[in-house]
Each structure stands twice: as structure tokens, then as C-alpha cells.
Amino acid sequence: MTSIVIPRPEGYARPRSALLDWLTTVDHKKLGILYLYSTMFFFGVGGILALLVRTQLAVADNSFVGNDAYNQIFTMHASAMLFLFIIPVWAGFGNYVVPLQIGAADMAFPRINALSFWLVPPAGILMFSGFLVDGGAAQAGWTAYSPLARGLGPGMDLWIIAVILLGVSSTIGAANFMVTMFRLRAPGMTMFRMPIFCWTMLVTSVLQLLATPVLASALAMLYIDRNFGGAFFDPNGGGNAILWQNIFWFYSHPAVYIMILPGMGIISEVLPVFSRKPLFGYKAFVFATMGIGGLGFSVWAHHMFTTGAVLKPWFGFMTFMIGVPTGVKMFNWLGTMWRGSISFEAPMLFALGFLSMFLIGGINGTFSAAVPVDFALHDTYFVVAHIHYVLFGGSVFAVFAGLYYWFPKIWGRRLNEKLGQAQFWLMFIGFNLAFFPMHLLGLDGMPRRIATYSNESGWEALNMASTVGAFLIATSMIPFIVAVIAAFMRPKDQPNDPWNANTLEWWTTSPPPVHNFDDLPEVHSERPLFDARQSGAGH
Amino acid sequence: MAAHGIATQHKQGLSNGMLGFILFLASEVMFFGGLFAAYFIARADATEWPPENMLTAEQIARGVKLEVEFALPFIATILLVLSSVTIQFGVLAIRRGDRTALIRWLMVTIVLGLVFLTAQMYDYSQLHFRAGDTVYGTTFYTLTGFHGAHVAGGVIFMGVMLARSMAGQFSAASHEAVEACSFYWHFVDVVWIALFTVLYIVK
Numbered sequence: 145m146t147s148i149v150i151p152r153p154e155g156y157a158r159p160r161s162a163l164l165d166w167l168t169t170v171d172h173k174k175l176g177i178l179y180l181y182s183t184m185f186f187f188g189v190g191g192i193l194a195l196l197v198r199t200q201l202a203v204a205d206n207s208f209v210g211n212d213a214y215n216q217i218f219t220m221h222a223s224a225m226l227f228l229f230i231i232p233v234w235a236g237f238g239n240y241v242v243p244l245q246i247g248a249a250d251m252a253f254p255r256i257n258a259l260s261f262w263l264v265p266p267a268g269i270l271m272f273s274g275f276l277v278d279g280g281a282a283q284a285g286w287t288a289y290s291p292l293a294r295g296l297g298p299g300m301d302l303w304i305i306a307v308i309l310l311g312v313s314s315t316i317g318a319a320n321f322m323v324t325m326f327r328l329r330a331p332g333m334t335m336f337r338m339p340i341f342c343w344t345m346l347v348t349s350v351l352q353l354l355a356t357p358v359l360a361s362a363l364a365m366l367y368i369d370r371n372f373g374g375a376f377f378d379p380n381g382g383g384n385a386i387l388w389q390n391i392f393w394f395y396s397h398p399a400v401y402i403m404i405l406p407g408m409g410i411i412s413e414v415l416p417v418f419s420r421k422p423l424f425g426y427k428a429f430v431f432a433t434m435g436i437g438g439l440g441f442s443v444w445a446h447h448m449f450t451t452g453a454v455l456k457p458w459f460g461f462m463t464f465m466i467g468v469p470t471g472v473k474m475f476n477w478l479g480t481m482w483r484g485s486i487s488f489e490a491p492m493l494f495a496l497g498f499l500s501m502f503l504i505g506g507i508n509g510t511f512s513a514a515v516p517v518d519f520a521l522h523d524t525y526f527v528v529a530h531i532h533y534v535l536f537g538g539s540v541f542a543v544f545a546g547l548y549y550w551f552p553k554i555w556g557r558r559l560n561e562k563l564g565q566a567q568f569w570l571m572f573i574g575f576n577l578a579f580f581p582m583h584l585l586g587l588d589g590m591p592r593r594i595a596t597y598s599n600e601s602g603w604e605a606l607n608m609a610s611t612v613g614a615f616l617i618a619t620s621m622i623p624f625i626v627a628v629i630a631a632f633m634r635p636k637d638q639p640n641d642p643w644n645a646n647t648l649e650w651w652t653t654s655p656p657p658v659h660n661f662d663d664l665p666e667v668h669s670e671r672p673l674f675d676a677r678q679s680g681a682g683h
Numbered sequence: 684m685a686a687h688g689i690a691t692q693h694k695q696g697l698s699n700g701m702l703g704f705i706l707f708l709a710s711e712v713m714f715f716g717g718l719f720a721a722y723f724i725a726r727a728d729a730t731e732w733p734p735e736n737m738l739t740a741e742q743i744a745r746g747v748k749l750e751v752e753f754a755l756p757f758i759a760t761i762l763l764v765l766s767s768v769t770i771q772f773g774v775l776a777i778r779r780g781d782r783t784a785l786i787r788w789l790m791v792t793i794v795l796g797l798v799f800l801t802a803q804m805y806d807y808s809q810l811h812f813r814a815g816d817t818v819y820g821t822t823f824y825t826l827t828g829f830h831g832a833h834v835a836g837g838v839i840f841m842g843v844m845l846a847r848s849m850a851g852q853f854s855a856a857s858h859e860a861v862e863a864c865s866f867y868w869h870f871v872d873v874v875w876i877a878l879f880t881v882l883y884i885v886k
């Protein structure tokens with residue numbers, strides 16, 4: 145096994161103050177860490193808002209927060225979780241991991257990368273500053289339908305501008321990821337030897353590049369309607385309120401894949417490592433990912449069946465179709481574990497949590513794809529259950545799988561295993577307690593986005609269960625935070641490759657030097673480290 | 684770049700910067716795609732276009748008329764198309780290493796861009812409707828306004844190129860930014876041709 149020695153770039157180690165260094169860094173690893181810190185912060189904020197929502201709904205006829213505040217709280221909860229947490233958290237993992245996995249020294253455009261990151265915190269502040277203005281924060285839901293969104297106070301404008309800024313951040317970030325993966329791969333790493341996480345980031349980037357600007361155009365129209373008397377969404381002036389829904393979902397259905405694909409990528413890194421087998425059907429997985437990306441643009445109107453204004457059979461059929469590549473992936477994952485020697489460390493637990501929860505989320509999504517069923521379930525708590533099974537049970541579990549998995553690489557220390565197990569079980573039980581009852585509530589007709597319900601509805605017991613579950617989820621953050629603090633109090637002691645993993649990020653030190661690699665193994669397959677171990681090379 | 688080029692496999696063809704720029708333009712296409720979609724849907728919904736029947740009594744009393752001038756925008760269109768040719772002459776010049784000619788062509792193109800913007804502003808001032816006057820006014824000003832902003836951006840882009848070439852930068856071997864600038868300008872031009880066609884010609 146020969147290896148390629150990389151000449152050290154000169155003059156990269158200018159001494160600077162640590163703070164200045166973090167503020168001006170263009171190093172993909174530092175930017176990745178900044179992304180992770182800030183998105184986890186917004187995860188916390190969004191989580192607190194969720195607890196307020198659940199407290200309000202715990203009992204019937206409650207007036208804990210009041211209608212107006214309730215609308216702001218649930219809107220900001222969803223907006224923070226989607227736009228400030230899930231979407232940028234993948235940029236965080238991608239930033240840290242993608243260049244390392246393809247054996248590059250950095251992203252293709254490090255300064256643009258810094259710009260992408262530095263748009264996120266100001267956008268978050270802007271969006272939340274809505275709570276300080278007259279009329280409060282945005283309260284039209286994360287979907288901001290017209291006519292509702294045309295008529296609210298200035299908090300709505302702040303929301304619009306914030307989402308546009310975040311869109312710019314992810315659009316230029318997407319171009320950066322694409323060029324990085326097209327152009328900076330290590331010698332020998334063909335596209336079909338790229339780690340799966342990179343593939344999912346690549347397809348995600350394509351979706352972001354093409355879908356996010358469409359959302360920006362819709363937001364610009366909404367802004368014009370609100371501030372310059374425009375009539376885009378106003379039938380009185382010849383406009384069309386459904387237009388917003390069409391353009392919004394043209395973005396937001398692909399966006400649900402933006403929110404899940406990198407999570408699937410993480411799972412596909414973790415499952416093989418902890419099953420001690422290669423990913424079953426690498427190419428099928430890649431094509432399924434592309435298929436999801438492509439089909440993702442053809443199903444948006446399944447969110448709009450009940451408007452009656454869309455071609456229902458077509459969009460229903462296409463939505464069933466998109467279940468097919470998703471099913472392929474299920475087989476990839478199950479086949480990977482089949483007869484593997486599985487070990488159940490924390491990353492693997494979270495990955496398995498993802499598998500089981502996402503399966504439920506996919507099935508109840510497919511239910512709603514059947515037009516007649518959707519007419520009954522639309523805008524009920526069933527949809528809330530669905531999105532949480534895919535977004536929390538899927539994406540958030542994948543975030544934690546990724547954190548436990550890459551923590552040793554990023555910070556050179558390992559998170560305590562016992563605490564990890566505790567977090568997982570608390571979160572898993574809390575999650576199902578919080579969200580499974582929502583299926584039943586939805587079937588029983590409880591509408592979503594209501595501030596309270598009467599005690600004659602009979603919904604109280606299930607709602608109380610759900611609230612208890614939500615607080616259990618919050619409790620599960622305690623072992624996590626303790627584990628992080630405990631890890632930071634210990635010295636960096638992790639070897640290059642603590643998990644016997646397969647991909648290039650584990651070739652270099654933990655954490656890696658500024659320039660990432662002193663040398664690289666030759667890449668002959670999608671598992672260069674496995675090859676190196678087989679041939680007895682490595683460090 | 685040395686630090687980031689270590690693992691580069693593809694040395695020839697489009698540079699990384701150019702590839703990134705083309706991807707950026709693709710996102711711009713999608714942005715305008717959204718605006719065009721809104722326009723087409725508004726037209727498809729309308730029983731007549733321009734939707735005079737949507738005007739309120741108040742708007743009619745205010746003298747709102749939903750119609751556009753043709754002559755001036757038509758001339759502006761010709762100038763903008765011409766400017767795509769002139770910037771291309773600049774690119775061809777610097778490919779030969781002729782910086783003086785690049786400077787000259789950039790100047791010409793900038794002037795054409797500024798004339799276009801002035802014509803647009805003048806045209807706006809002559810129209811008898813505002814952005815709030817039915818979806819016709821909204822789509823008209825939104826589409827042409829965003830396009831105008833892109834023209835302005837292009838003029839600034841060319842201004843930077845001009846300053847850099849006057850400072851002695853760019854040569855036959857290295858003038859990537861100029862190429863990118865010309866791509867951008869052609870893009871702005873193509874968007875305008877599409878806009879002009881749907882706003883002024885297609886009935």
C-alpha cells in the first residue's frame with residue numbers, strides 16, 4: 145500500500161488571538177464546529193418553544209399562554225427547528241466531514257463558506273427579534289399561507305427577510321459543496337467511490353441550489369404584497385392565493401429531502417461500521433438517493449389535495465412512487481445489518497432509532513398520499529405525527545448518531561457511553577410517548593395549530609401523554625449535556641480511528657491538523673481504510 | 684489556492700471558480716423561474732389581459748391605465764442585446780492578451796448598461812399604473828424591477844473589471860473574472876429577452 149505524501153502549505157500558522165481566529169476563520173473544520181454550536185443552540189431554543197406548546201395543550205380549555213402568543217410560539221418553534229436547526233445542521237456536519245471524507249484540504253471556496261455560515265446567526269436574531277416588535281413574531285405557521293401571511297404585523301416581515309437570508313446561505317453553500325465534491329476528491333476516488341454521506345450531501349446540495357431560489361422568489365412576492373400593495377396572492381387584484389402554496393411546496397417538498405437525506409447519509413456511515421460489513425448495495429443506494437432527489441420535484445401538490453386545485457391522481461401516484469427509492473434504502477440498511485456482527489454503541493443505537501422511527505414516518509406519509517385518506521387526515525394531528533416521525537425520529541436521531549460518531553474526530557474525545565445509552569432510551573421512549581398519540585388524535589379529528597380544545601372532545605388523556613413525552617425528551621438532553629461537559633474536561637486521547645471505520649476522515653489525527661492530511665492512502669474502493677487495514681498499512 | 688488544490692483531479696476544462704459561478708447562475712435561473720411562474724399563472728387566471736376588469740372605481744378615477752409603451756423598451760432591448768456583443772468583444776480581446784481593447788469594450792458595455800437603466804427609469808415614470816394596481820402592475824414591476832437590479836449588479840461587476848484592468852490586471856492566460864462577468868451579462872440579457880417577449884409581445 146503506497147501512500148501519497150502531501151506537502152505542507154506554508155505560512156498557515158499565523159498566531160492570532162483565539163477569539164479573532166474563530167471570528168475570521170475560513171477553515172472548514174472550524175466553520176463546521178461553529179455551525180454545529182449555533183444550530184444546536186437553536187435546537188435548544190426551538191425545544192423550549194415546543195415545551196411551551198405542549199404545556200399549553202396538556203389540558204383542555206387551558207389559557208397558559210393565550211391564543212395570540214400560542215400562534216407565535218408554534219410558528220417560531222417550527223421555523224427555528226426547520227430553518228435554523230435541521231437545514232443548517234447538515235451544513236455543519238457537511239462542512240466538517242465532507243472535505244475530510246474526500247481527502248481534501250478544505251472546501252472549494254473557503255471564504256464563501258465563511259459567508260454561508262455568518263448569514264445564519266444574524267438571520268436567527270432577526271427572526272426572533274419579531275418577539276420584540278408590535279404585534280409579535282410571525283404567526284402564520286412555517287408555511288406562511290396567504291391570505292393570513294399578507295395581513296400580520298411587522299414580525300412577519302422580519303421572518304421573511306430571515307428566511308431569505310438563510311436561503312442565500314444554503315444556496316451558496318450548496319454550490320460550494322458541489323464544486324468541492326466534483327473537483328477536490330483524492331486521487332483514485334471516483335464519484336462511485338465517494339462515501340455515502342458525501343453522496344447524500346451532493347444530492348441535497350443540488351436540491352438546495354435549485355429549490356431554495358424558488359422559495360426566495362415566493363418570499364419576495366409575499367414581501368411585495370405586504371409592503372408595496374402587491375396583488376400576487378390577492379384575488380381582489382387578480383392574484384391567486386393558491387399560487388403561494390404551489391410555489392412554497394415546490395420548494396418545501398424538495399426541502400423535506402434536504403432535511404432528511406444527509407441524515408440517511410449518516411446512518412449509512414454508522415450502520416456498516418457497527419455491523420462490521422460494507423454497506424449493502426452501495427450503487428443502489430446512490431441511485432435511490434438521486435431518484436428521491438429527482439422525484440422530489442414532482443410531488444409538491446400532495447400538500448394541497450384539499451384545495452381541489454391540483455391534479456390529484458398524478459400527485460398521489462408520484463408520491464407513492466417516491467416511496468419506492470425510500471424502500472430501496474430500507475433494504476440497503478437491513479441488508480447491511482443482516483448477519484453482521486453488530487455492536488450497540490451509542491451511534492448505532494441512534495441509527496437504529498432512526499430506522500424504526502423513519503419507517504413509521506414513511507408509512508404514515510404514504511397513507512396520506514392516498515387522496516381520499518388525505519382528505520380525512522389533512523390539517524389534523526396525524527400530519528403532525530407524520531412530520532415528527534420523519535423529522536425528529538428520522539433527522540434528529542441521525543443528528544445524534546452523527547454527533548456520537550464524529551465527536552472523537554472533531555473534539556478528540558469520546559462521549560461517555562453509559563450517558564449515551566441513557567440519552568438514547570430516554571429520547572426514544574419520550575419521542576414515542578410524545579408523538580404516537582398524535583396519530584390517534586388526528587384520526588379522531590383534532591385539528592393542528594389550535595391553541596386549545598374543549599374537555600368534551602375527549603382528547604385530554606392523549607394530549608397529556610404527549611406532553612409528558614415532550615418533557616421526557618427534554619430530560620434526555622441532560623445526560624447528553626453532562627456527557628459533553630465531561631468529555632471536554634478530559635484530555636484529547638482519541639486515536640485516528642477509534643471505531644475501525646472505513647472512510648478517509650479516520651485516516652488523519654483526531655482532531656485533524658489545520659491542513660487535514662499529512663498523507664493519504666491510495667483509494668481503490670469506497671472503503672479506503674478497510675483496504676488499508678487489510679493490507680496491513682495504516683498508522 | 685495551493686492549499687486547496689492538493690487533491691484536485693481535474694486540472695483542465697472549467698476552473699473551480701467558473702463551475703461555482705455557473706452553479707450560482709443556475710440558482711438565479713430558478714429564482715426568475717419562480718417569478719415567471721407567478722406571471723404565467725396570473726395571466727392564465729385572468730379573463731382578460733391586461734385585467735382592466737379588475738380595476739376598482741377608485742383606480743379608474745385615479746387615471747390608472749394598464750398599458751405599456753412599446754417603442755422605448757424596444758430600443759432599450761436592442762441596446763442590451765448589443766451590449767452582449769460588445770462585452771464578448773472585450774472577452775475575445777483579452778483572450779488575445781489585448782488589455783487596451785478590453786478596457787474600451789468594457790467602457791462601451793457599461794455605457795450601454797447605464798443607458799438601459801436610464802431608459803427603464805424613464806419608462807417607469809411614464810406609465811399610468813403602479814405596483815399596487817392589480818396583479819398586472821405587481822408582476823410588471825416585480826419582474827422588470829428584479830431584472831433591473833440585476834442589470835445594475837452587472838454594471839457594478841463590469842465596473843470592478845474595468846478598474847482591475849486599468850490597474851494592469853488580466854492577461855491572455857488569466858482573465859477568469861472577465862469571463863465570469865460576461866457570463867453574468869449574457870444571463871441578464873437572456874432574461875430580458877424572455878421578459879420583453881412575454882411582457883410586451885405575447886398577447
Ligand code: HEM
Nearest residue numbers: 400403404446447506509510512513522523527531534535
Ligand atoms: C415515504 C416518504 C414520504 C411520504 C409518502 C410523505 C407524504 C406526505 C404527505 C402526503 C403529506 C401531506 C399531508 C397533509 O398535509 O395532509 C406530508 C406532509 C409533510 N411531510 Fe411528508 N412524506 C414523506 C416523507 C417526509 C420526509 C422525509 C419529511 C421530512 C424530513 C417529511 C416532512 C413533511 C412535512 C414537514 C409535512 C407537513 C407540512 C405542513 O403542512 O406543515 N415527509 N407528507
Ligand SMILES: [Cu+2]
Nearest residue numbers: 397444446447
Ligand atoms: Cu411533501
